[in-house]
Amino acid sequence: MKTTSLAATLATVAIVGSVEAQDTYEWRMATGWGGGPLMDIGAQAFADRLELLSDGRMKVEVFQGGAIGEPLKVTDSVRRGIADMGHTWPGYDWGRDTTAVAFGGFAGTMDDERMMHWLYEGGGVELWKEWRQEEFGVVGMPLFTRTAETFLNSRKKVQSLEDLEGLKLRTAGAWIDMSKELGASPVTTAGDEIYPMLERGVIDATEWGTPWEDTYPKFYEVTDYIIVPGVHQPVAPFELQVNQEVWDSLNERDRQLIETAAELTTLKAWMKVGHESAAAMKLFEEEGLEIVELDPEVQVKAREIGIEWANKQSQENEWFDRVWESQREFEKLWADAESYRRLVPETRALGLDTE
Template sequence: MKLKFPRRAFLAGAALSAGLALAGASASAQDTHSFKMATGWSGGPLMEIGAKAFAENVERMSDGRITIEVFPAGTLGPGLKVSETVNNGVAEMGHTWIGYDWGIDPTAVLFGGFAGSFDSERMLHWLYRGGGADMQAAWRMERFNLVSMPLFIRTSEVFLHSRKPVRTLEDLQGLKLRTAGAWLEISKSMGAAPVTMPGGDVYPALERGAIDATEWGTLWENISPGFHRVTKYVIIPGVHQPTAPFELVINNDAWNSLSESDQALIRDAAFKTTMDSWLTIGQEDAKALAFFREQGNEVIELDPEVQYEAREAGLAWAEEKAAENDWFKRVLESQKEFADLWKDSGRYRNVKVRQ
């Protein structure tokens, strides 16, 4: 026998079910979370307008439901191994430069920038509109079991703060410089003697003369570490690093503990922090060159030959890696397609002006 239910009762039941589902969703959206964030920095803009700014944005956007305690490099784990600290669950989140993991997979530097990269504006477009951030997330999950998204981006870095003048390829020969990522290999192929170390170790190494020079950040970012006090020369432009996107890594279990709406909130906070960092650094860099001159530093522009050679060496290095690494090849091809799409942008965007 077919049972008949009154339509009114059916609708009331449906409304009740919908109400309960909505209440459940609302309760889920109100979950509270407290996370620890490991970083690769002891202070400076990367900490203040990067990691800490992100934590503040998340807390504000979640009305205080999600809090993130930010720890300086070395507190929860080594500054160059933030992804490992997060993967091990010592911290739920981390702020790092993705290129530090290039030794595990060189694909990392394509997301973090290297001598063959395009500038920061193009990198932002590729990441957020050209599919780059999606590729980064897929690569990190497959290779490291970590959730990943951009967080903070630099404009072109200073090539070197140096105790010795550097203008030519000859000046690079045997130069003991601190660097990271692909430039370790590329600069060595050009005759330099590169080493790597966390940011906090660079100043004392320069002061002692253990290294001759360092690259680190942009003009403005390099004021706070005080490199100008232990070096005489500021070498520009940063052909080794035309752009430098940084990264938020999140432990997979911690990410899965968040509701979909809170995951979207994290993404929005990371995007806001990244765009704010780009705008702030661009504005402050414009003021910083005068600061170094006032401090008695000599500003040197690299010979065009060095600039050309560095980029060509970077592109050649990338082709070698692509031939032996499928992920590297896929990402490099995506960047090449993007560069081709933008190849005429200078013609329709740049207006020539008298200097």
């Protein structure tokens, strides 16, 4: 008959007791969204993934925008403890600290592939977390990201600099000021107000998200043109925020579970958005919208405005300077990436070009 040593028995009891004693959590998450991809493959996908990775110990109840605090002020709700967590776009906080735009993306930002590599391999996530805690008193990290946005869903054809003069445009973040330099007349508003404003002609055009994300609010029902590419927003990382007291109460393993769930959700969202946007462009054509490509002059001008703005912020804002310098150094490292990563003739050789 096989016997079990006292030491082995005690070890087994200790292991079982440790597992049983693991803390369980139920948190509330504020968001700025009424639905769509930001909710489905962003906030809610994170909550589902975290529950799975933690074997059900960590549950997050996700609330639509406005159910907990104001949709554009999620950071305040998380900082004050009104919500335990939040899902927002960091650029909404640009009025308090323009560094928010350096993380959230703007006209001077690198493209989405470079941004993703900078965040997870170039030190971006670490800077992000340090900045949020120091300047806002919350824990922040990427959660969901976009490929390049649609420049405009528009009632009017916009292609040249002249077409932008006086254009009544809904936007957010630093592009509010930058678009003025292009001659536009920008306003900002929450997402659920955009459709009726377009329908009534209160605004001429809006930027919102990528082509795929723009299919959810169905702007194509009340517009006639899709304007590309999204030079104002080459990429848009979104953010998970955690209340500082909540974060401090967690052990290191549980913090890592949250970080892992957020990173996996961001990577999955990036791939999903990129793929679905190709199908969305076909949908717009089928719906009878005209696809308009911005004149090179507009694209170059927007990029110049973005970089000039960022250089100015660097002179006035120490945190912005740290982030901007890190991003520019990363871009220098990747400057020749196209030469060894992309095969220019590949599309034509496979007979995939649409010309």
